[in-house]
Amino acid sequence: MTRLFAWGSVILGCVFFALPLIGMTEFSLRMRRGEYSFDAYAVVLADPRFQQTFGYSVLMALATILVGALLVVPTAFWVRLKLPAARPWVEFVTLLPLVIPAIVVVFGYIRLYNTSSFLPLTGSATGTNILLMCGYVMLALPYMYRAVDTGLRSIDVATLTEAAQSLGAGWITILAKVILPNVLTGVLSGAFLTFAIVIGEFTMAALLNRPAFGPFMQVLGANRAYEPAALAVIAFAITWACMGLIQLVTRFTKHTRAQG
Amino acid sequence: MAFLEIEHLEKSFGTNRVVKDFNLSVAKGEFISLLGPSGCGKTTVLRMVAGFESPSTGAIRIDGKDVVKLRPNQRNIGMVFQAYALFPNLTVAQNVAFGLKVAGVGRAEREARVVEMLRLIGLPDKGPSYPFQLSGGQQQRVALARALAVRPQVLLLDEPLSALDAKIRVSLRAEIRQIQRELGITTIFVTHDQEEALSMSDRVVVMNGGVAEQVAEPFEIYNRPATRFVANFVGQLNRIEARVIAPTTGEIEIGGTRHMLGRSLPSGDVALALRPEALHMGADPARELNLTGQVTEVDFLGSVIRLRVDVAGNRLSADVFNRPDAPPPALNSTVTLSASASDLIILTA
Numbered sequence: 001m002t003r004l005f006a007w008g009s010v011i012l013g014c015v016f017f018a019l020p021l022i023g024m025t026e027f028s029l030r031m032r033r034g035e036y037s038f039d040a041y042a043v044v045l046a047d048p049r050f051q052q053t054f055g056y057s058v059l060m061a062l063a064t065i066l067v068g069a070l071l072v073v074p075t076a077f078w079v080r081l082k083l084p085a086a087r088p089w090v091e092f093v094t095l096l097p098l099v100i101p102a103i104v105v106v107f108g109y110i111r112l113y114n115t116s117s118f119l120p121l122t123g124s125a126t127g128t129n130i131l132l133m134c135g136y137v138m139l140a141l142p143y144m145y146r147a148v149d150t151g152l153r154s155i156d157v158a159t160l161t162e163a164a165q166s167l168g169a170g171w172i173t174i175l176a177k178v179i180l181p182n183v184l185t186g187v188l189s190g191a192f193l194t195f196a197i198v199i200g201e202f203t204m205a206a207l208l209n210r211p212a213f214g215p216f217m218q219v220l221g222a223n224r225a226y227e228p229a230a231l232a233v234i235a236f237a238i239t240w241a242c243m244g245l246i247q248l249v250t251r252f253t254k255h256t257r258a259q260g
Numbered sequence: 261m262a263f264l265e266i267e268h269l270e271k272s273f274g275t276n277r278v279v280k281d282f283n284l285s286v287a288k289g290e291f292i293s294l295l296g297p298s299g300c301g302k303t304t305v306l307r308m309v310a311g312f313e314s315p316s317t318g319a320i321r322i323d324g325k326d327v328v329k330l331r332p333n334q335r336n337i338g339m340v341f342q343a344y345a346l347f348p349n350l351t352v353a354q355n356v357a358f359g360l361k362v363a364g365v366g367r368a369e370r371e372a373r374v375v376e377m378l379r380l381i382g383l384p385d386k387g388p389s390y391p392f393q394l395s396g397g398q399q400q401r402v403a404l405a406r407a408l409a410v411r412p413q414v415l416l417l418d419e420p421l422s423a424l425d426a427k428i429r430v431s432l433r434a435e436i437r438q439i440q441r442e443l444g445i446t447t448i449f450v451t452h453d454q455e456e457a458l459s460m461s462d463r464v465v466v467m468n469g470g471v472a473e474q475v476a477e478p479f480e481i482y483n484r485p486a487t488r489f490v491a492n493f494v495g496q497l498n499r500i501e502a503r504v505i506a507p508t509t510g511e512i513e514i515g516g517t518r519h520m521l522g523r524s525l526p527s528g529d530v531a532l533a534l535r536p537e538a539l540h541m542g543a544d545p546a547r548e549l550n551l552t553g554q555v556t557e558v559d560f561l562g563s564v565i566r567l568r569v570d571v572a573g574n575r576l577s578a579d580v581f582n583r584p585d586a587p588p589p590a591l592n593s594t595v596t597l598s599a600s601a602s603d604l605i606i607l608t609a
Contacts, residue, residue: 156343162312163345163403165332167359167410177358181349 021236028229040230049216050231054199057213060129061198064136065191068144071137073187076148077179080157094145097138102203105135110207128208135204140197144190151186152179188249192242200235263288263446264309264414269318271304271470278304280470282318289444291437293457296467297493302450305467306416309448311335322413338407338445342419344399346391352378352402353387359410377405380439397428404436408443415440417449421456433460454494458482466490482535488607491533498539498576499607500532510601514551515572521548521601531607536566538603539578541595548601551576555595558588569595 031039044050079090097105109131113121121127157179164174180187205212217235221228262285271279279301286292294302307313309320311332320327327335346355353374360370378384381401391399400420407415417436421429437460440447451457457464458478466474466481466489474486485491505511510521512530543550553571565588567578578597582588589595 155348156345159341159343159345160347162310162332163339163341163347163406164358165312166310166337166339166416167406168333168336168362169358170333173362178347178349182347184349 024229025233028226028233031226040226041234044220044227044230044234049211053211053213053216056211057199057201057205060133060136060212061195063133064140064198065194067133068137068140068194069148069187069191072141072144072148072190073180073183074175076145076152077157077175080149080152081161091145091149094141098142102135102139102201103207105138106204106207109135122208128210132204132208132210132212135208136194136198136201139201139204140190140194143193143197147186147190147193148183149186151183155179155182185250189246192246196239196242199238262286263290263323264448265319265321266305266309267319267321269305269308269320270316271301271308271313272316278470279308279315282470282472284465284472284475286446286448288446291440291447291449291460291462293449293451293461293464294467295451295454295457295464295494297452300467301470302452302465302467303418304470306418306448306450309414310337310339310416336410336413337416338410338412338414339416339418340400340403340407340420342422344391344396344403344423346399346403346406348391350390351387352383352389352391352394355391355402356387356406356409358406363410373409377409380408380442381405382435395428396424397432400424400432401435404439408439408445413446415445415447417447419450419452421451421453429456436460458494466493468493485605488531491605491607496536496577497605498534498536498574500534500571500574500576501529502532503529514574517551517572519549521604523601523604525606533605533607534576534599534603536577536579538599539576539580539597540599541567541578541580541589542598543596544598547598549599549604550596551598552594552596555589555591555593558591560588567595569597571597 028040029036029038031037031043075090079087083090110122111117113119113127113131115123121131160178160182161174164178169177199213200217201212202214202218206215206218213235217228217231220231264284264286266282266284269279269282270277278299282301282305284292294305296302304313308315311327311330311334315328318328322335322337346352347358350358356374356377357370360373365373374387375384378387381404383398383401383405386394386398386402391402394402400423403420420436421432424432433456449457449460458481461478463475464478464481465472468489474481474490476484476486481490482495485494491497500514502512502514504525504527505513505518507525507527510523510525512519512521512525512532540547543552551569551571553569553574553576555567556570556575557566557568559566560582563582564579565582567580567589569576569578576597580588
């Protein structure tokens with residue numbers, strides 16, 4: 001009975017997740033009347049707006065990953081090493097982006113950093129890009145922090161730090177040569193999750209009026225039939241590629257934790 | 261002149277004083293052990309010398325230079341940890357070279373030093389291995405090589421053998437001592453294992469409640485413990501309650517029987533202590549103390565037989581060598597044990 005229930009759950013899950021995907025993919029291939037083709041994909045990929053918005057979002061994702069890693073790795077390291085009592089609070093703060101809607105945050109940004117504010121970031125394209133990247137860093141914080149913190153949990157941070165200090169290393173050397181390489185799997189997992197989030201993000205990019213991939217998908221979806229489905233399949237493939245890369249990185253990590 | 265000097269060192273965590281007026285002078289090349297039970301403050305002293313904890317008060321001088329204000333990475337101190345603390349992402353050779361690279365030592369010299377260190381610890385072929393590919397004993401040897409590679413002024417060993425199994429522990433402690441002698445490096449070794457401390461050290465500091473109870477050579481610590489704590493903590497001890505009849509001549513009474521020790525004693529009731537190996541089987545008029553009692557336990561340990569004998573309510577342990585021609589006494593039999601007055605320890609403090 002239990003086995004039957006388990007299999008039933010698996011089948012239900014597959015149907016729930018797989019059926020819409022199969023339906024969408026099948027629909028994206030039916031642009032040419034009477035036969036399956038990749039016409040919708042060709043149209044999407046040939047669209048200069050696709051290249052432009054996708055390129056923009058990739059750049060934003062890379063910047064977000066870099067800034068996110070620079071913010072999160074030292075913070076998580078310091079909290080584990082010196083402020084263990086503050087960990088629940090830091091975890092709470094990093095979870096806030098999950099409970100505060102992006103639209104609330106972006107309106108807050110616009111109000112705080114508009115052209116008549118003390119820091120008029122929205123007054124220029126570069127400033128708005130920086131603002132959008134900061135928003136993405138915040139959106140990705142729950143995933144990045146957890147991924148890095150899990151990596152830190154797998155090593156003896158305090159003893160490794162002290163060992164490096166006794167060998168003459170300063171904080172930057174410790175972070176760059178000891179801590180970061182040992183939490184690289186966590187950082188990369190966080191990076192791929194961040195990439196997937198940034199590529200598909202709509203609200204912030206649309207409201208800050210930046211040429212990102214998310215708003216492009218929305219515009220295309222409002223005006224075309226087959227292309228949005230093709231675009232959704234592409235976005236889905238990117239996300240799954242990111243997940244696959246996380247798995248690969250985890251599997252092919254050369255070293256492992258010191259064992260007693 | 262002392263190479264490492266610790267003066268009036270104190271450390272408090274909140275209201276808890278974990279190290280109290282700790283003083284120690286270590287000569288260059290000396291091997292000192294800090295021995296004591298968990299929570300006695302020995303690791304805190306070591307961490308203050310390393311710079312991982314700041315003293316509440318007191319001074320730490322290395323080669324005449326006060327290092328209290330220096331950060332750990334500025335002290336040129338090598339440290340080996342209980343948990344090995346090898347960097348898992350680096351190979352053995354990279355681990356050993358880590359400190360040299362940080363110090364800006366050139367590649368050729370670095371490589372030569374790594375080879376020298378790996379040879380010193382007996383693992384010349386393990387350079388390309390990762391720490392997880394080594395056994396615990398090998399990892400700890402690499403940790404030692406890594407600490408020594410930077411040629412530190414002082415080597416600190418924080419219970420480096422505790423995580424290893426008994427057999428490797430014994431062989432590695434001999435190796436550590438040999439390497440220390442070979443390099444002539446001033447070393448402080450923290451342990452709660454008295455056998456390790458006694459077998460490896462030039463001098464032992466026995467600590468209790470944040471205080472150094474006795475600082476002396478292992479022979480002195482074992483045979484002439486300065487305090488009741490040291491006597492009880494180091495080695496096994498028989499405690500005999502006695503009443504002093506004549507303090508000047510050393511006449512005492514144990515369970516109604518009088519003994520003449522021939523040495524002066526404090527008056528009143530005293531606690532006398534005797535090591536198990538100071539008790540000999542059989543009466544011996546040449547020895548001042550002859551105690552008769554009933555055998556309550558016989559443990560055959562191979563080369564040694566441990567007897568427990570009840571002497572007027574005092575339960576004494578006696579270690580006697582196994583002799584094939586003299587089988588151990590039977591349980592409940594009556595035996596006489598003898599001991600010299602010079603072997604008696606008078607417990608005062």
